[in-house]
Amino acid sequence: MDLTEPLRPTSLHEEVAARLRTMVFERQLQPGEWIDEMALVEQWHISRTPLREALKVLAAEGLVTLVPRRGCQVAELSEDDAADLFPVMALLEGRCAYEATRKATAADIDELQTLHAALEDCAARGDTDGYYRHNHVFHSRVQALAANRWLDRTTGDLRRFIRLLRGRQLAWPGRMQASIAEHRALMQALVARDAAQAERLMHDHLMAQLQALKALRQREARSATPAEESDVHAR
The missing domain is CATH 1.10.10.10 (Winged helix-like DNA-binding domain superfamily/Winged helix DNA-binding domain)
Structure with missing residues (x-):
């Protein structure tokens, strides 16, 4: 060569x-x-x-x-995959929030507030697709502001699998409004430079997504059962 x-x-x-x-x-x-x-x-x-x-x-x-x-x-994430993946992402993204809070400049915080404002707008309009897109940008920016190449590499690798779900948990009733409330609290911690609080809030934000996803899948499974039973009887 x-x-x-x-x-x-x-x-x-x-x-x-x-x-x-x-x-x-x-x-x-x-x-x-x-x-x-x-x-x-x-x-x-x-x-x-x-x-x-x-x-x-x-x-x-x-x-x-x-x-x-x-x-x-x-590829498709099973319920077991999601149950295993989200707690790991919660730990990683929590750490991203912790390090970003400590390292971000005033200009960086202003940028995050601008990104958060876009989320607020989508939530107010009920724009689930727009909320998902802006949420991905916000989380990716927090990850970048952590400025830890090892954390960035690991989080980035696993975030690909989270993206396979494409914000499905937002279809759960009330989830988008709960999510924006969680983001407001996170922004308050970032602005206050409370790294420990930002870490906890980001961790809990990811776990709330998992709970909403589980509830959504349980509802879908219950809805599918009668149709499946009718199909069996029809045969």
């Missing part, structure tokens, strides 16, 4: 991987959905090689699953 050879610009498969990643996070590719490789090849006017290389990248990240002789399926 010639180490003096000029490096190439971003390869095609990396661009394809970025596009696929966005489709997964935006739920244009649904959890559990089988990816239609031929359709994407035709739509994007590419060969199957960069697509398959891109799918390998996403498989390594845990966003898709490669199934021999069947194809590629978008």
